[in-house]
Amino acid sequence: MQSVSSMTSMDHFLLIIFCAIVAFIPRFFPLLFFTKRAIPEWFNEWMRFVPVSLFTALVVKSVFIDSRYHIMTTGNLGMIISAILVGFVAYRTRSMTLSVVIGLVSVMILVLVFHI
Amino acid sequence: MKKNEPNWLMVLRTVMPLGLSYIPIGLACGVLLHAAGFNHLLTALISVMVFSGGAQFLIASMLTINAPMTTIILMMFFLELRYALLGSSLSRYLKGQSLPFILTFAFSMNDENYAVNYLKFATDKHWKPKQALLVEHYSLIFWTISNIIGSLIGSALTINLKVVDFALTALFIYMAIMQTKSRLIILVSAISGVLTVFFLVLMKSTLGLVVATLIASLTGYFIERYLMEHKPESHLLYKVHDPTRQSAMEESDE
Numbered sequence: 001m002q003s004v005s006s007m008t009s010m011d012h013f014l015l016i017i018f019c020a021i022v023a024f025i026p027r028f029f030p031l032l033f034f035t036k037r038a039i040p041e042w043f044n045e046w047m048r049f050v051p052v053s054l055f056t057a058l059v060v061k062s063v064f065i066d067s068r069y070h071i072m073t074t075g076n077l078g079m080i081i082s083a084i085l086v087g088f089v090a091y092r093t094r095s096m097t098l099s100v101v102i103g104l105v106s107v108m109i110l111v112l113v114f115h116i
Numbered sequence: 117m118k119k120n121e122p123n124w125l126m127v128l129r130t131v132m133p134l135g136l137s138y139i140p141i142g143l144a145c146g147v148l149l150h151a152a153g154f155n156h157l158l159t160a161l162i163s164v165m166v167f168s169g170g171a172q173f174l175i176a177s178m179l180t181i182n183a184p185m186t187t188i189i190l191m192m193f194f195l196e197l198r199y200a201l202l203g204s205s206l207s208r209y210l211k212g213q214s215l216p217f218i219l220t221f222a223f224s225m226n227d228e229n230y231a232v233n234y235l236k237f238a239t240d241k242h243w244k245p246k247q248a249l250l251v252e253h254y255s256l257i258f259w260t261i262s263n264i265i266g267s268l269i270g271s272a273l274t275i276n277l278k279v280v281d282f283a284l285t286a287l288f289i290y291m292a293i294m295q296t297k298s299r300l301i302i303l304v305s306a307i308s309g310v311l312t313v314f315f316l317v318l319m320k321s322t323l324g325l326v327v328a329t330l331i332a333s334l335t336g337y338f339i340e341r342y343l344m345e346h347k348p349e350s351h352l353l354y355k356v357h358d359p360t361r362q363s364a365m366e367e368s369d370e
Contacts, residue, residue, distance in 0.1 A: 007179065012158050015185055019175065020165035022193045026200040028222035034207035035218060042337070047205045049336035052301050053308040053329045054198050055292035058170065060312040061325060062285045067181070069320040071313060079282060086286045090293035094360045096228075097137040103286030104140060108279050 059083065078110030127250045130236065134228050135258035141287065142259050144280035145172050146266020147273055152179035159267040163260040168226045169284050171195055172263075174322075177281075194326050202230045209237040210245050217245065224252040231291055300340055300352045308332035 007015070063079050066072050086103040093099070110116055142163075149159045149172065166172060171192055178188045203222065210218065229252045236243040236251075296302055311332055315324030343350045 007153065009155060009158060011185065012154055015188065016158065016162045016165055018189045019171065019192045022189055023166050023168060023171060023196045024223060026197050027203055027225050028219065030200040031203035031207050031222050032218050034204050035210050035213060039204065039208060046333060046337040047201060049304050049333035050201045050329065052292050052295040052305050053332035055288045056305040056308040057312040057325045057328045058288045059285055059292065060309045061316060062281060064313060065316050069316050071317060082282060083285065083289055086289045087293055090290040092359055094294065096133050096290050099290040100137045100140060100283055100286045104283055107282040111278055112276060
């Protein structure tokens with residue numbers, strides 16, 4: 001596959017450095033701050049709802065929203081069916097590997113073979 | 117659990133399911149980065165320095181649509197902001213660690229190894245910060261090698277973006293399901309889903325994800341507080357049945 005980006009490798013290198021800094025800041029400072037001070041109780045209770053909200057948000061974005069931020073009305077039936085299947089597999093087996101592999105196989109069949 | 121098993125092997129066994137599931141995702145990510153114009157060395161570098169499936173997929177797909185660098189970095193900032201929340205929730209297990217340790221730990225923390233470590237810290241009293249760091253490094257090795265191999269085979273493949281992108285979606289579905297421990301969490305998840313569509317379409321940026329996450333999680337927090345005080349018998353507080361009975365074991369440990 002051909003490169004479609006107009007950036008040079010030097011641009012890519014700079015991009016990586018900036019992204020690494022941007023990725024590091026929110027990983028480091030809260031961790032440092034809260035290992036020195038006590039976390040307030042309300043914060044802990046709130047935190048229990050954060051991961052599930054975020055993961056749902058990311059899933060909903062990739063299944064229902066296209067790259068121009070419109071709601072997808074066609075072409076995502078295969079992904080919807082696969083997403084339900086993955087949810088079921090994850091619930092029954094609690095296995096990350098099985099969930100990912102079955103999800104990939106399902107979406108491959110539905111999107112590449114049945115074009116839905 | 118086997119006795120006298122060396123520490124490195126025990127940790128490796130813990131990280132194995134994650135490591136194996138990183139292989140297809142890492143391969144897909146490497147292929148995608150190659151398609152976006154990254155050479156093999158840069159792919160290796162980004163896997164180590166950024167080490168986040170979601171972020172690397174995002175960078176690759178934004179590069180293929182020729183998005184300017186500032187936009188990509190801004191998107192990254194909002195995407196990575198969630199680590200503040202993950203980091204804070206792990207911090208109580210890392211009290212008293214040295215600054216270099218916290219630095220190293222933060223550098224390689226991501227969604228998946230956070231999930232592994234959080235579960236271990238919550239269920240295993242003997243789980244040590246050093247072992248948690250080893251989990252991060254093992255997962256980093258799996259991730260980086262898969263990315264490099266993906267980048268190497270990328271030139272020989274024609275890829276369907278929709279299909280490889282779904283590896284990450286499947287991973288997030290799995291992690292959301294693993295978080296679903298009470299009926300209230302299911303409600304919060306539904307609220308988050310609706311808010312996500314609303315704010316993404318409204319704001320036309322991934323910032324919508326951050327807003328939806330904040331509102332949904334705060335709503336869950338306030339509903340729980342209200343129910344605990346006024347309706348402790350509410351059906352919303354019921355635990356969700358776990359077919360493998362893993363969480364039943366967690367509770368008896370506490």
